[in-house]
Amino acid sequence: MIKQSISVTLAVLLVGCGGSNDDVNINDTPQKQVNLTTNKTIPDNQSAPIYSVALIGNSHAAGLAPYLKKTLQHYATEKSVNVETLGFGFTDDLYKNGTVRAKLNDGQWSHLIIQGQKYSQSGAVLYSTKETQQWIALAKELDITPILFPEHPQKGRSEEAAYVMGIHRQIASLQAACVAPVGGAWNAAMEQMQNVSFHTSDGNHAAPSGLLLSSLVFSEIITGEKVDTGPISIIPDTALSAQQQGVLSQIASQVLVEQPACE
Numbered sequence: 001m002i003k004q005s006i007s008v009t010l011a012v013l014l015v016g017c018g019g020s021n022d023d024v025n026i027n028d029t030p031q032k033q034v035n036l037t038t039n040k041t042i043p044d045n046q047s048a049p050i051y052s053v054a055l056i057g058n059s060h061a062a063g064l065a066p067y068l069k070k071t072l073q074h075y076a077t078e079k080s081v082n083v084e085t086l087g088f089g090f091t092d093d094l095y096k097n098g099t100v101r102a103k104l105n106d107g108q109w110s111h112l113i114i115q116g117q118k119y120s121q122s123g124a125v126l127y128s129t130k131e132t133q134q135w136i137a138l139a140k141e142l143d144i145t146p147i148l149f150p151e152h153p154q155k156g157r158s159e160e161a162a163y164v165m166g167i168h169r170q171i172a173s174l175q176a177a178c179v180a181p182v183g184g185a186w187n188a189a190m191e192q193m194q195n196v197s198f199h200t201s202d203g204n205h206a207a208p209s210g211l212l213l214s215s216l217v218f219s220e221i222i223t224g225e226k227v228d229t230g231p232i233s234i235i236p237d238t239a240l241s242a243q244q245q246g247v248l249s250q251i252a253s254q255v256l257v258e259q260p261a262c263e
Contacts, residue, residue: 034137036130042176042262045110045145046224052082052108053222054144056094056135057115060151061085063206064113064214067235071215074234076223090116092131105142111222112139114177115149119167129167133175146177147221147261152186152210155203161187165259178221181259182214188251189213196244209240209248216252221261228253 051072055061062085069083084107087100091114094100104112114135118127132148139146150168153160161183168179190198198210206214212235220227231246240248 034134034141036133036137036175038137039174039176040137040140042178043140043143043145045143046222048079048110050080050082050108051076051110051222053084053111053113054104054107054109055083055085055113055115055149056087056091056100057085057113057149058089059205061113061115061149062088063211064149064218067208067211067215068218070234071212071219071227072222074232075219075225075227075229090118091135092118092128095131095134101138104138104144109142109144111145111147113147113149113180113218114139115151117148117167117171119164123163129171129174132171136171136175136177140176145222147218148172148177148179149218150179150181150183152182152198152206152214155199158187158190178262180214180217180221180261181255182217184259185213185217185252185255186210188255189248192251193244193247196240208235209244212240212245213248213252216249217256220252220256226253 053068053072055065065083065085069081072081072083086103087094087097089097094116112135114132117129117132120127136146136148148168148171150161150164153164165179165181165183171177172179186198189196196209197207198213199205200207215234216227227249229246229249231242232249233242234245
């Protein structure tokens with residue numbers, strides 16, 4: 001069970017990058033407290049005339065944005081697509097930022113991708129998920145589809161996929177949201193395509209192949225349409241061939257069959 005955490009100072013336990021308090025401009029405006037006792041259903045915006053996707057989170061979310069836009073444009077050629085990162089940091093810090101919340105309120109967004117929930121790499125510390133739940137509830141109040149983004153596992157730590165997914169599934173059980181099975185897709189791809197590098201040299205961030213894979217998962221969730229369409233060429237500047245990119249699309253669709261996002 002994910003419980004409200006006690007205060008901790010062991011910042012080294014945090015997983016994720018670019019999300020320290022120093023990176024976020026916290027406004028003096030008080031937080032908008034959303035009523036978490038109200039658990040609205042997830043708005044379905046798959047048929048929205050425009051896919052306008054907002055992201056919040058640390059550098060994992062920021063890196064995803066341009067690839068997600070390309071992928072959505074590839075699969076939804078008849079629609080206008082906008083993908084924008086609203087804020088940079090952890091979900092609890094970002095919820096204190098009135099400017100970031102205003103961007104969500106003021107925009108005509110169809111979807112909100114939420115990344116940056118704090119968690120302990122060792123599993124010894126349980127961090128509060130209240131602000132992540134508040135982001136979900138706020139999105140639903142605005143008729144925006146909330147999608148939780150459990151980040152991919154670090155290189156050589158495949159077990160992180162299930163651990164981080166479990167945290168986000170628990171959040172969604174408390175405040176209904178879609179949960180993208182990013183970690184499961186990464187583990188499947190790394191097992192099937194061992195000659196492809198999905199991480200950058202730091203073993204944490206996503207290389208272009210990893211960003212494409214994550215984008216394919218999110219694209220199928222957003223559009224509701226299978227991305228498994230055979231060979232594709234979404235990122236021609238990568239070392240991945242059209243056939244290899246097609247394999248990634250097959251993996252994304254299969255994992256979403258095994259782990260549906262919006263139950």
